[in-house]
Amino acid sequence: MCCGSGVHVDACVSTNVSRNAKDSMVWSGTSPSLYSKQPINKFLLPLRALVTSTSQDVPIASLIGREKVGVLLLNLGGPETLEDVQPFLFNLFADPDIIRLPRLFRFLQKPLAQFISVARAPKSKEGYASIGGGSPLRHITDAQAEELRKSLWEKQVPAKVYVGMRYWHPFTEEAIEQIKRDGITKLVVLPLYPQFSISTSGSSLRLLESIFREDEYLVSMQHTVIPSWYQREGYIKAMANLIGKELETFDHPEQVLIFFSAHGVPLAYVEEAGDPYKAEMEECIDLIMEELEKRKIMNAYTLAYQSRVGPVEWLKPYTDETIVELGKRGVKCLLAVPISFVSEHIETLEEIDVEYKELALKSGIEKWGRVPALGCEPTFISDLADAVIESLPYVGAMAVSNIEARQSLVPLGSVEELLAVYDLKRRELQSPVMVWEWGWTRSAETWNGRAAMLAVLVLLVLEVTTGQGFLHQWGILPFFH
Numbered sequence: 001m002c003c004g005s006g007v008h009v010d011a012c013v014s015t016n017v018s019r020n021a022k023d024s025m026v027w028s029g030t031s032p033s034l035y036s037k038q039p040i041n042k043f044l045l046p047l048r049a050l051v052t053s054t055s056q057d058v059p060i061a062s063l064i065g066r067e068k069v070g071v072l073l074l075n076l077g078g079p080e081t082l083e084d085v086q087p088f089l090f091n092l093f094a095d096p097d098i099i100r101l102p103r104l105f106r107f108l109q110k111p112l113a114q115f116i117s118v119a120r121a122p123k124s125k126e127g128y129a130s131i132g133g134g135s136p137l138r139h140i141t142d143a144q145a146e147e148l149r150k151s152l153w154e155k156q157v158p159a160k161v162y163v164g165m166r167y168w169h170p171f172t173e174e175a176i177e178q179i180k181r182d183g184i185t186k187l188v189v190l191p192l193y194p195q196f197s198i199s200t201s202g203s204s205l206r207l208l209e210s211i212f213r214e215d216e217y218l219v220s221m222q223h224t225v226i227p228s229w230y231q232r233e234g235y236i237k238a239m240a241n242l243i244g245k246e247l248e249t250f251d252h253p254e255q256v257l258i259f260f261s262a263h264g265v266p267l268a269y270v271e272e273a274g275d276p277y278k279a280e281m282e283e284c285i286d287l288i289m290e291e292l293e294k295r296k297i298m299n300a301y302t303l304a305y306q307s308r309v310g311p312v313e314w315l316k317p318y319t320d321e322t323i324v325e326l327g328k329r330g331v332k333c334l335l336a337v338p339i340s341f342v343s344e345h346i347e348t349l350e351e352i353d354v355e356y357k358e359l360a361l362k363s364g365i366e367k368w369g370r371v372p373a374l375g376c377e378p379t380f381i382s383d384l385a386d387a388v389i390e391s392l393p394y395v396g397a398m399a400v401s402n403i404e405a406r407q408s409l410v411p412l413g414s415v416e417e418l419l420a421v422y423d424l425k426r427r428e429l430q431s432p433v434m435v436w437e438w439g440w441t442r443s444a445e446t447w448n449g450r451a452a453m454l455a456v457l458v459l460l461v462l463e464v465t466t467g468q469g470f471l472h473q474w475g476i477l478p479f480f481h
């Protein structure tokens with residue numbers, strides 16, 4: 001038995017972003033270079049209204065006409081076998097949105113990725129071995145794609161759904177080739193991350209942008225991007241359903257602390273590069289709690305960030321430290337809710353279910369529960385289908401007046417601008433290795449920094465070429481848990 005603590009944990013979740021102030025644009029166009037801010041009501045059909053309408057039915061299929069509709073789901077990708085782990089990590093660390101080198105040293109991007117991936121692989125492999133020898137991401141994402149396709153067809157939108165992963169098969173490039181082979185004429189790009197981060201959706205969209213820019217077919221294909229969708233009613237309701245159901249497994253559901261554990265990002269992404277991830281996360285949690293409140297579920301809750309990598313500061317509070325603190329404060333029952341990803345993956349199956357659970361039990365928490373990732377939850381899939389339908393580019397520019405504007409903290413219609421601001425800010429950052437770019441100013445500090453950086457780079461090259469792990473032993477390099 002547990003749950004007798006009666007401890008009230010203050011919600012550490014707050015947001016100062018007004019929901020009314022949010023943009024109502026879509027990122028759309030026929031070419032990424034032509035992305036423009038398009039008021040949603042000038043560009044889209046009131047398809048949602050049509051979906052729900054029974055009296056004056058206009059079949060959506062007839063509105064779509066001969067267009068070939070495609071949906072591209074963007075995701076991270078994961079190693080399918082233990083042999084895949086190192087090359088997967090290489091792809092991840094070779095991403096300039098994960099490790100940014102000064103222009104002068106761009107040629108070191110791949111050796112550095114090689115070095116870090118080789119050094120990290122044994123630890124990562126251990127994790128993947130403990131969850132069955134590989135990531136379940138491909139299999140789950142494929143299942144989500146199939147369910148989304150079915151849902152779209154049920155809603156009279158005969159669309160094909162593609163999966164494009166950032167760091168492993170099926171790569172985004174492979175999906176794009178298939179889209180071209182299938183002759184898709186309208187494409188909706190949907191990152192499978194509810195909240196936008198430069199390091200996830202941003203990285204995938206940047207890659208997509210570069211692919212589109214160089215391809216004649218893609219330049220003339222109509223497309224729309226849904227940068228984030230954490231605020232959608234269906235998603236919020238689906239999360240509340242799962243939380244409500246899991247709370248029921250406790251003897252005293254009302255005494256359980258709801259513990260949202262989000263994937264972290266380096267603090268500099270948010271504070272210096274303007275990543276909206278933290279603000280979107282906080283608002284998302286507010287919305288879920290509001291939904292639970294409507295159902296008379298008024299539990300205490302908190303948010304912390306997990307899975308930090310390397311020595312730089314990440315978003316706080318950290319999940320592990322928070323669990324220990326909660327134990328000290330007398331919390332006895334805790335329900336962990338993974339919030340930044342919609343599939344089970346290594347961080348839920350290993351980090352939360354094994355590491356954090358063990359830590360919680362050691363810290364005095366007596367009953368531990370965990371909400372499953374959304375996966376193919378029907379309310380969620382149906383809502384994704386609605387999101388696709390609402391954002392479907394429609395040739396013919398039929399007037400739209402009654403569509404409910406989607407809202408997002410990401411300035412929709414200007415993801416490109418967001419990435420540009422991020423690039424600019426990144427040049428000013430000082431944090432080594434993770435994200436840094438030199439500007440050739442005269443400040444002594446900068447020169448000291450450059451000298452130190454040069455020394456690290458020389459050591460790195462030596463390490464890569466000699467195979468000696470002295471930097472690793474000194475603990476200088478990041479990316480090792």
Ligand SMILES: C=CC1=C(C)c2cc3[nH]c(cc4nc(cc5[nH]c(cc1n2)c(C)c5CCC(=O)O)C(CCC(=O)O)=C4C)c(C)c3C=C
Binds near residue numbers: 079263266345
């Ligand atoms: C919203 C989710 C995620 C954010 C934000 C994110 C940022 C981020 N991640 C790394 C480094 C690694 N991530 C790894 C795996 C991984 N990351 C996410 C999600 C987010 N990452 C997922 C879902 C997964 C698991 C995929 C799977 O195979 O199941 C890994 C590899 C695993 C490991 O070795 O721990 C690394 C490394 C950074 C540096 C970063 C922000 C800059």
Ligand SMILES: [Fe+2]
């Ligand atoms: Fe990650």
Ligand SMILES: [Fe+2]
Binds near residue numbers: 307308347351
């Ligand atoms: Fe981890």
